[in-house]
Amino acid sequence: MKTPRLPIALQQAVMRSLRHFLQLASDRLERPFAEPALVYQQRGTAAGTAWLEKWEIRLNPVLLMENQQAFIEEVVPHELAHLLVWKVFGRVPPHGKEWKWMMQEVLGVPARRTHQFEIASVRAATFPYRCGCQQHHLTVRRHNRVLRGESEYRCVRCKNLLKPGDYSPA
Ligand SMILES: [Zn+2]
Ligand SMILES: [Zn+2]
Numbered sequence: 001m002k003t004p005r006l007p008i009a010l011q012q013a014v015m016r017s018l019r020h021f022l023q024l025a026s027d028r029l030e031r032p033f034a035e036p037a038l039v040y041q042q043r044g045t046a047a048g049t050a051w052l053e054k055w056e057i058r059l060n061p062v063l064l065m066e067n068q069q070a071f072i073e074e075v076v077p078h079e080l081a082h083l084l085v086w087k088v089f090g091r092v093p094p095h096g097k098e099w100k101w102m103m104q105e106v107l108g109v110p111a112r113r114t115h116q117f118e119i120a121s122v123r124a125a126t127f128p129y130r131c132g133c134q135q136h137h138l139t140v141r142r143h144n145r146v147l148r149g150e151s152e153y154r155c156v157r158c159k160n161l162l163k164p165g166d167y168s169p170a
Pocket of ligand 1: 078082094095113
């Protein structure tokens with residue numbers, strides 16, 4: 001999976017969002033908070049993660065590119081709220097009442113636990129294969145090995161060789 005090159009304007013918009021919500025928290029809680037580090041290294045299907053001790057927010061660059069507005073309005077405050085809750089309350093359940101309060105009352109954002117993004121582009125690609133009894137999904141790596149004639153794969157159930165294509169029961 002390739003990491004997209006993020007446009008500078010988008011990175012700036014994310015940074016503005018972070019600073020906006022950070023300022024809101026400082027004003028409303030009447031205490032300063034250090035600016036968390038923002039890195040674009042989140043992989044897999046998660047939109048982002050908050051690293052408490054490191055005071056760091058990791059964002060998924062693939063999902064950010066595809067869901068820019070949602071990241072700026074929701075994902076950034078969501079992850080920031082995790083950091084702020086840790087700083088203010090210590091270790092508490094990640095999406096518990098303290099986090100909901102931080103989101104809704106302090107940051108003024110609806111407290112949704114997860115983000116509904118189309119994750120097709122970050123899910124590992126697989127290729128359909130069939131045997132005598134069921135559908136199989138080979139990884140890109142295995143699929144390429146089959147194409148190059150380096151490997152064959154057999155179904156552990158029916159012992160037949162896997163062939164490219166969709167399985168259709170006879
Ligand atoms: Zn969360
Ligand atoms: Zn089989």
